[in-house]
Amino acid sequence: MKNIQIDDFAKFKLLSDVQFSPNGKYACFVVHQGNVEDNSYKSNLWVYKVEDNSCFQLTTFDKEGSFIWLDDSEHVLFAGLRDEKDKKKQKEGEELTVFYRIGIYGGEAQEAFRLPFSVTSIKEVNNNQFLFTANINSNFPVLGSLQGEEKEKELKRRKKERDYQVIDEIPYWFNGEGFTNGNRNRLFSYNIATGQWEPITKEKMQVEKVRFNNDKSKAIVIGSFFESKMEMTNTIYILNTQSLSLKRISPEKEFTYADAHFIQNNKLLCLGSDMKRYGINENSRFYLMEADSGKKQLLTPDFDCSTWNSVGSDCRRGGGEQVKLDGEHLYFITTEDDSSYINRIDVTGKIQKITREKGSVDSYDVKGGKIIFSGLRKLKLQELYLLQKDKEKQITSFNDWVQKERKISSLEPLTVKTPAGKAVDGWVMKPTNIEKDKKYPAILNIHGGPKTVYGEVFYHEMQYWAGQGYYVFFCNPRGSDGKGNSFADIRGKYGTIDFDDLMAFTDVVFKKYDGIDKERVGVTGGSYGGFMTNWIIGHTDRFKAAVSQRSISNWISMGYTTDIGYFFEEDQMAATPWDNIEKVWFHSPLKYANKVNTPTLFIHSDEDYRCWTPEALQMFTALKYHGVESRLCLFKGENHELSRGGRPQQRVKRLTEITQWFDKYLK
Template identity: 40%
Template sequence: MKKLDIKDLGKFRLLGGLDVYKNKTAFTVAEISLEKDDYFSKIYLYDGRKVKPFTSGPKDSNPKFSPDGKLIAFTSKRDKESKEAELYLIPTTGGEARLLRKFKFGISDYEFSPDGKQLVVIAPVEIERRKKKDEDVHLIKEIPFWFNGIGWIYGKRSHIFLVNLESGRKRKLTKGKLNVQTLKWSSSGDKIYFIAEENKEKEPMISDLFVLDLKSRKIEKLTESKWRISDFVVLDETTFILRMSTLERGIPTNTHIYLFNAETKEIKKLTAELDRSAYNSLNCDVRGKSRNPLIYKDGWVYYIATDGPRANLFRVNLEGKIERVIGGDRSVETFGIGSYLVFIAQDATTPTELYVFRDGKERKVSDFNGWIKEYKLSKPEHFKVKASDGVEIDAWIMKPLDFKEGKKYPAILEIHGGPKTAYGYSFMHEFHVLTAKGFVVIFSNPRGSDGYGEEFADIREHYGERDYQDLMEVVDEALKRFDFIDEERIGVTGGSYGGFMTNWIVGHTKRFKAAVTQRSISNWVSFFGTTDIGYFFAPDQIGKDPWSNLDGYWEKSPLKYAPNVETPLLIIHSIEDYRCWLPEALQFYTALKYLGKEVELALFPGENHDLSRSGKPKHRVKRLELIAGWMERWLKG
């Protein structure tokens, strides 16, 4: 059988963007073209019998059915000369798609009206003049001024537009500094409910539920600016299902499902029995863009939750009874409910596919990634690590494909980002590439990870402490259990929080013989003032701000420990990474070079924080080549 190669990245098909009407399912399938260095996508339709292509592409995505099921709306970029986002309509029976409207700065979301005659669209707009047409100077008056993957966002907000399906005419319904995130129509069609941020500068973690009366054009805020609400379901004019975080533990607070009364302002946590985040936080580098649905049907609220190393589909009723609907060692990506339940899922050795759950039976109905069956893959082997404080840590090991008993192999410790994400039963192309090249791969969910409850996830003000110990104890346990690991040839790598931890590790131990840090943090002070989330993420995670806690910020900065570094380090960073901006890489590289350490720096132009997941295909290939090459140089050479 074949070994999975770096350039096999171009074979993956990424499924996502699913919507359901009765027995019909529309979804997006994206492909990665190494030849054209781009991504291309089409919409496919499953009619209850077979899957078939529905649109021609090349950039079609995010399909949604009209209320009567006769139309499908979708977003696209078919006009090669235009930078605007395009909204199309196409009959469900097929035919030519009709361009309904273009939006200059993109489309965040949209919904059909109950009568199917209008669409309500969320789109970014300029709320104040940013600069003159021929001017290249940025005059900035607010924070955040840029955002990862988008670029400059100052002076922009996402607002609601009403678009007529016949004429394509649009009417702006909201204004000012409201930043709208998601919305729903009332069943009568005379109101629009929406989630928005009122003040991203002063209250960046707060979002509220609002209602817009279409006749009077009046907007009323229904919540009290205490929570971060991400989605909702309208039960009636006063009763709502909210998916939200109360922020009691700051960012580590789990997102739960609540019942909310808009008159009394009372909330009831429906998912109190399951201390898990109501979304999928598993890491994967070959997944499609998907919605995170919240669906109310027959007295049950259906939602995805991360439960340890799994992302499963659950449902909860209004009394708080929770049931697991779609379980297993896998990652449910998205779902929809029509005549039956449809979902997209993957696992550690199977990329994304479409599945149907009907009459208690599950069936895979697509085979976009069937080519993977021709490849020999290393299946992750799970083991538990009892940490020194008694808490159990989930960990996995993947043997190299050429494994032979009695032989010693170099190993690589992989550390996930977040920190409130998780590794588990999802496909990681990177891991399979490394095992194909003869490495053992070790990965785990240390303290700070999602899926194990709020207390487990809460490492605020304690970065580099218990989380660092957990990782070292995972390596210790792996060496005890698996005698084929060469303890003299272990490397470490990670991105984002995993990059921070890689930087921290090389400044605190010499046990690793090679390291690759990616999209990392090296200095919490500079991170606070230069990144899109730094001004609220750093105070939440490190404590207070740099003026109140300079010693704490510096104490937790890997840059402080640069003189201790003895491990050869490769720094990989994207030039347009606004989540962990370029200075994080530059100052760590400069410090290590100045101190005479073994270090190299690889910078990727035009890329952002998501290089490993959605960067240009050729850059993604180069990144993997750099990681594998560095590890081969120092662990095999």
């Protein structure tokens, strides 16, 4: 058996967006796979047949990354550009989305209709009507409304203006999307019979969610209206799908709604927070809302779990809805300790945990109480599972070859009680070819977020390092998800209590694992983990090499150059440069760059607008200025998701650079 190889991630089959058909007889899902040679990912639709427990591939064009079931339960609808003429139009700046319809028994996909927009989501109201959202820039005329010479003139004008950018709002760009100034996700109605579309929401409204009631006569629309600064709050509206009239039912600018569904004809089950106790990362709670008046009642005053899957892994692509309605129950995901679970709640506020196995639930669906999901279990890659009488049954075997053909390092759990009395959960991985009485180098890996968690799931990069002869250890310090609001709340404390937890965990790892050579230990992490790496090297010399990925070094610059900075810094630092610049600077790793002695590699992407390039440039320059051995690898055309969703060749290069840096200083 071989150790995990550096390009194995591109051989894994990654599953997303599993959905039951309306009649519950089938489930469709997407299978993704990387291709290092042509530096891309291929995505196709697959179908699971409930009756005989079989799966078969539905599409083969390699570009079908999303879909919806049509109401007849016999066809799915997906977007794609298969005609070279359409591809050319899009390349020249024309907005176009072509939808294809394919029967579940195969055959050629047939064009269903096309829309002159960059469609972001679509839902079927009935045979003739669809609701769709599209990315529209309010600073330009809607291209789909123009014809002939008028359209050509507008396309030429846009082409001329590509060389400069006007900015008049924040955020003005977004990670993975580039400049978004003026962009809004607007809601439209489309009539197939007439071929006509009609806008529903106003130009400056950003639509986040659209949820039907049972007969699709109404829809919940969650969105926010802003002119020059996007706020963290949003509003619930009710849409009459026939008249297309939109009525606001919740007050504006007082609440953030994560989701909402009709639980009864005139009642909504809502998930949201006022953010008053723990800031923007506060866990949502459940409310019952009257559809007519917007009056809401708190159902779960003592509920204190995050309602999303925050278990990290670098072996995913795509996702799926986290909240689903089935009958009289609303199903949702929680992250608890180191795992994510499916739960459900009824109109009285009673919550029941549905899944029990540790690991990660990545996408799921429910139909008539039957549950299907894709997930990470133990150290297996993603597979589909069916939940039957509280027992999970694996129904696919896309990645079984990994267990048979690769040596995998097990995760040894280790819970450390810190001097502050907090229990910090973590794990240690031994080198896969470990020899008795031999000393090995080690790597401390720090997750991003900070409100995410490590769990007992497969991580390609860490398995690769174990195969290269490293101990790898990692934990969930304060600031992490899974243990409630209080544990996750490190506002105004970055680099203090979380640093203490990481060092306490490292101390115990060194004591328990005498195979680790304490003089040959490195540290790395990305995003928040990159911030902590920058912080650590300015506060201790115990690590002999560091790799800081997509990091933060200066909270002053991060706060006013990045897509989330203007609200994230004020919330997480509990200060701004105008009311307490000393505090903002205190929590900035750049302040301590003159104390760094650790050789450090910086990994960053030039289109990372979450933690923009200057964060790496400042810290790298400061270390060079002070004579510290350092290196910066800037990945062009990549963003904040490089380690998880970057192009395959760039992911190989990233992991090669990191491993070679550690090899140089630790081996």
